[in-house]
Amino acid sequence: MAIDEVVSILLLLAxxxxxxxxxxxxxxxxxxxxxxxxxxxxxxxxxxxxVAGLALQAESAAAVGKLMVIWLLVLLAGGSVAHLVAAAARRRGIVPWKR
Amino acid sequence: MPGFRDSGEQRFVSFFPMRILLFSLLWWILTDGVMASWLVGVPVVLLATAVSMVLLPPFSGSLRGVVQFVPLFLWRSLRGGVDVAWRALHPRRPLSPGFIKYRWHLPPGLPRVVMADIISLLPGTLSVELGDHYLHVHLLDEQQDFLSEVGKVEQSVAAIFAISLWPEREIK
Incomplete structure (x- = not known):
């Protein structure tokens, strides 16, 4: 197995x-x-x-770009949606759990 | 949004080519670089650029600020992931959550939204509410030094938008 395949598998497992x-x-x-x-x-x-693991196996630079775009969109959606859910919870008066 | 949308004309000129470049790159990515696709691609890129100018009017920005932010963001999100994974896997599930208010030093509008989004992806912080004067943040662990972390993010965001932060004494 080539070294980039090993690194790719390790990244996917991680x-x-x-x-x-x-x-x-x-x-x-x-x-x-x-x-x-x-x-x-x-x-x-x-x-x-x-995404990093799959990019190592990608067949073209455009495919790597596509993976990056997917990651960026998920980051944007993740950050925004987490904020919206938290804001809605706070408006409804859900009290945060305390130790 | 005073303070970060002034001298619009100059920025219009400098940002129009930038957006054409970005949309062209996106088209190239989506079509796997097939030459024939540009027959459709060129008009689409121009249209997308024009629409984006209406939906998100030009703002000041610094490419250097963005480039400097990337390694910082990658390292911190990795730390954030490791931190939360460790807490989830730990048998005793160590958490001591709390709320804090962080006083904005950024002008209202896009910079604050970007900062709130980034905060939610970084170790131990989740932005809950964007107030007029404060950002309300939920912390996974009150004991950690969150203030300097959030402050650093704010500085990075200011660098990305090429704006200066409000000095402490001018904030009421």
Missing amino acids: GAVFFFAGTLGLLRFPDIYTRLHALTKADNVGLGLM
Whole structure:
């Protein structure tokens, strides 16, 4: 196996670990605000690593560009939607979980 | 939005080519660089540029600010991901959340929205409300030093938009 294939597989696996951790956080964290933290951050990194891993296997520069555009759009959507959900929760008076 | 949309004409000239370049790049990416597609691509790029000028009027910006921000953002989001993954996987699920208010030093409008978006992707912070004077942020761990982190992001955003932050004493 070529070295770039090995690096690509490692990046994809690392990405999967972050998606797993993000989902675990979504299930385990105590309230809506902390769950949003888990989703936005872990999935942002997980997708970034997957995009990096797939870019190494891409057949053209345009395909790499397409992967980057996907990541940027998901970042934009993730950041904005997390904010909107949190803002709605606060307006409804949902009290954040305290230790 | 005073303070960051002045001298519009000059920026119009400098930003029109920039947008044509970006939309052309996007078209090239989407069509896998097929030459024949430019028959449709050229009018589409021009139309998209014209529409974007209406939807998002030209604003000041610094390419250098953007380039300097990229490694900072990548490193921090990686840290944010590792931090939250560790807390999710830890048997005791260590969290001590809290709310803070951060006083804006940025002018209202696009810069504040961009900053709020970035904050939500960085370690331990989630922007909840964009107030007139404050950004309300939810923290995953109150004990961490959030103020200097948020301040650094604000400086980066100011550099991206090529604007200066309001000095502390002028804020009421």
